[in-house]
Amino acid sequence: xxxxxxxxxxxxxxxxxxxxxxxxxxxxxxxxxxxxxxxxxxxxxxxxxxxxxxxxxxxxxxxxxxxxxxxxxxxxxxxxxxxxxxxxxxxxxxxxxxxxxxxxxxxxxxxxxxxxxxxxxxxxxxxxxxxxxxxxxxxxxxxxxxxxxxxxxxxxxxxxxxxxxxxxxxxxxxxxxxxxxxxxxxxxxxxxxxxxxxxxxxxxxxxxxxxxxxxxxxxxxxxxxxxxxxxxxxx
RNA sequence: GGCGUCGAA
Numbered sequence: 465x466x467x468x469x470x471x472x473x474x475x476x477x478x479x480x481x482x483x484x485x486x487x488x489x490x491x492x493x494x495x496x497x498x499x500x501x502x503x504x505x506x507x508x509x510x511x512x513x514x515x516x517x518x519x520x521x522x523x524x525x526x527x528x529x530x531x532x533x534x535x536x537x538x539x540x541x542x543x544x545x546x547x548x549x550x551x552x553x554x555x556x557x558x559x560x561x562x563x564x565x566x567x568x569x570x571x572x573x574x575x576x577x578x579x580x581x582x583x584x585x586x587x588x589x590x591x592x593x594x595x596x597x598x599x600x601x602x603x604x605x606x607x608x609x610x611x612x613x614x615x616x617x618x619x620x621x622x623x624x625x626x627x628x629x630x631x632x633x634x635x636x637x638x639x640x641x642x643x644x645x646x647x648x649x650x651x652x653x654x655x656x657x658x659x660x661x662x663x664x665x666x667x668x669x670x671x672x673x674x675x676x677x678x679x680x681x682x683x684x685x686x687x688x689x690x691x692x693x694x695x696x697x698x699x
Numbered sequence: 700g701g702c703g704u705c706g707a708a
Contacts, residue, residue, distance in 0.1 A: 469700055476701085479708095501701040532702040539703090567703040574704070601704040608705085633705045640705085669706065 469498045476505025481514075496527050504536040512544030519553075529556070531568055538571035547579035566592060570599045577606035582615075600628055604637045613641035617650070632664050639673035643680075651677045652686075 468491045475484035484505050491498065499522040506515035519537045522529065529537070534557060541550040554572060557564065564572070569592050576585035589595070589603050600623040607616035620638050623630065630638075635658045642651035655674050658664045671694065678686045 466700060473701065495700095497701045499701085504701060530701095535702050565703085570703045572703095596703095598704045603704090605705055636705050667706090 469495075469501065472498055473501040473505075476501050476508075479505070479509050481505055481509055481511065494525070494527070496522075496530055496533060499527055500530075500533045500536055503533065503540065507536050507540035507543060510543045512540040512546055512549070515540035516546075516549055528560075531565055534568050535571050538568070538575045541575040542571075542578040545579050547576075547581060550575045550579050550581075564588075564592075566594065566596055566599055570602050573599065574602050574606065577603075577610070582606065582610060582612070595623070595626065595628065597628055597631060597634075601631075601633050601637065604634060605640075608637040608641040608644070611641075611644045613645035613647065616641035629662060630658075630664075631662075632658075632667060632670075635664065636667075636669045636673070639670055639677070643673045643677040646677070646681060648677060648681050648683065 468487060472484050472487045472491070475481070475487060484502060488494070488498065488502055499518060503515045503518050503522075506512070506518065515537060519529070519533070522533075534553065537553055538550070541553060553575075557568065557572070569588055572588050573585045576582070576588065585603065585606055589599065592599065600619070604616055604619045604623070607613070607619055616637060620630065620634065623634070635654065638654045639651055642654065651674055655666070655670065658666065658670070671690070674690065675687050678684075678690065
């Protein structure tokens, strides 16, 4: 069973869902892990409908989804933006009566936000007893990507107040939000803060956001200034 | 053996 399962997972991880499906069909015993590996494969390929189909079949065959299954099916909801599917999975989670883990709640936050329901995303986030770095980053990225920079920056301040230090991923979202809103001073401020207060080295993503922000504001001299140190070694 | 955030593939 483990060898066949490993085979399914290897194909699924490579995105070869045709081969994965064949290997999956040839198994006589299918446990929750192997069903979930298939769902995960479809979800990562953006084949949300297939993921959902397997999720339903799995339960029909008497296998109960566990935490990992929920994470994978929620990834599928996110990737195709299927709000109805997201709500259905949310119901399944409530029905299971288990307390939401921070991982599953975070996946729900992401799924609702990708389906365009920020109110539901925020509500699930608020109901969490404890917010960790990843859950903060998820909410922050959601607001930044929706272009709600005010909510995003608010979220960023709140996370610090509640004692979670932002990381490089957090700052990508913050700079994205500033860039989206054309907030030059704020963008420069947060870029500085990242290095000075948190000692986080800037990545290409951070530079890209900031250059975009400065460029669209017509501040080309600032762009040159910013890139001078970076470009020097390339000359 | 399947496993939550930006990005990447």
